[in-house]
Amino acid sequence: MTAAPEPGAIHIALALAGERVDAVRVRSTRPAGLAQAFVGRAGSEAPGLARRLFALCGRAQGAAAAEAVAAAAGGERPEAARAADAIGVLAERAAESLRACLLGWPWGDDSSLPRSAVAPLREAIAAAGLLRAVTEANLHDVAPLRAAAERLAAAAAALGAAAAPGRPAPPGTAFAAIAGQCAAPLAFAPPDALRPGDDAAVVAALGRDPDFAAAPSLPGRRPETGAFARLWRDVPHGDGACAARLEARRLDIRETLAALRHTIAGEADPESVLTGGPAGAGAGFGAVECARGRLHHVARVDGDGRIAAYAALAPTEWNFHPRGPYVAALEGARLGDPARALLAAARLAALVDPCVAFRVTLEEP
Template sequence: MSELPEMSTSIGVEVTRIEDRVEEAKVTPRRQVDATRILYGKAASDAPSLIGSVFTLCAASQRIASEAAMAAAQSRPTPDALRWRWRRMLYAERVAEHLRASLLDWPGEKSDPRRLAHLPALRKALGAARAAGEGNDNSLHAALKEAACEVGAPLEAGQNPTAWFAELWRDALQYAQIAPWLSGVDFLAIDDIESVHRALCERNADFLARPHLPGRVVETGPFTRQFAYLRRNVGLLAARLQARFQDIAQALDALASRELLAGEGDLVVAGSRRPGEGFAMVDSPRGFLFHRVEIDASGAVTTYDILAPTEWNFHPAGPFAQALAATKLDVAEPRRFVATLAALFDPCASCDIRLHEAQHA
């Protein structure tokens, strides 16, 4: 297993520009959560609740991934009722996490009254999402829809964002000429699950910090889920924000439906290569989340790996780095632009952004 240099809990983003051109965009991965150290020797039955308590963001997705991986390792079937519960929890968390990221992580003054005015709606959404595993579908949908509407999410086709989301939309639109669409995109897909599973089985620490598939630069998350429906004439940042809006609307539609929507069979996928080993992929709010576990004959955890969407999107040569390198930083506040672009890739960690001015030789 290769040794990695000591890393921060934040993602490092270092940009060097010459005039309006990005000379270099360097992304440094964050330090990983050592799940094996946390769970080693613990009973497999205790792992999901422990994992759910460790993570503040996407806690339901983390717990579900752990439950599914453990079930696979123990060759236990997953009842339909449990899968429906997972579905409810994942869609509720998708709405709540998008609202959280939009209100708490968007660049700008944190004490802005326009931001603060919508914090009660966020608390309502987070509370509803936390109770989704036990709650009634109708009341859950109503609470989350009310919160999303209060923040200004456009939930109908052709509807414009209002309230706080209208502020974000104006922010993103101002960069329409700055950040171009890249010539090609490549998205992590359900067909990649075996390749990722195989890489995690190899216990390569470098893959956990810098996951990659040979010859590809892949992304995962709302931009990939909604890509086919995005407007191309508003610039990359506004299109990414539109993907967030559509993800919220789609999740609410799913919560209101008693039937599975197209593609929902891929929300939680699990498998095993041998007895005592289990793997799960969950389509979390920020994208595909992977858990892999090994347990011994007594049912105790011996190995546990977690690979989050952030590691794909903020790979040093990944989609965020590529988008940043392709921009023109001919803006009055270049650091705010970089922060806005990072926010729209929605990492589950803070970004330490540093901007340098280089001179022509």
């Protein structure tokens, strides 16, 4: 089952023993080595280059780059620039969460995205784009920001993503339709959440090992990052893993929209969205909480202010590690016959949400 066409994908192969998942093998064909494009460039070029290279969550990538190169140069970014980035990242996070959840959902043969969801999803994406454009233009009038944030929130509500915690998505909405398909027989298990307190270990590993970004690991752990890792304690556990993950995604969108309003009003610290700091002599890091989880960039600059080394670690590398949380959630699970197993594994993958296409297949006995 395929969520989108290649190139660059997460390949997932299931080995079944009857109705039980005997093994899960994950292989990534995501492009490697993109961080080398930063080397030799002026530090000031890094944010724009990051937005172009990693376009899916471009504002988050640009913000992480800006934090990293500023810290590497021994300086601090202006608070206005950090606040603008936080607004752009939050808008992008809400819209990308909506887009990925609705367009990436494996609906099955007898269902599809409700037609009523198309217009509000387009509105959400347009409103988020306007918020990013206004903040990138360095405009100081908050009125257009507030108006665009209200448009984004209204679109999310129309899709069923704004219901209060503990209340189901309104009937007839896209999120209600997805919730009706989240009965996969996967048991709930608490995640090993990647936290800001892990930044030091992650940044040190990125600076030490150029291959760490492609297959990150922390000793004795299976870290997960993203909406479920952020909010798993706040969602019901009794309906299984898929239902809990969908509710965490919905609650994360709701909280992201609230944070967006507070940040526009100057009532929230950008540090809860993006942060950075030194990472050794001439080096710095940036970390951003984006739609799919915690994103890290690490930069080292030379005496001329040019980038001598660079690394970027996307949330997908944690979540779809060959021994990571997605694999752990499926190993040993009873998913039914092969067709049901494929669909359940694809729906779980959509909820864990890689930043590239994914493909789920069965291994031949």
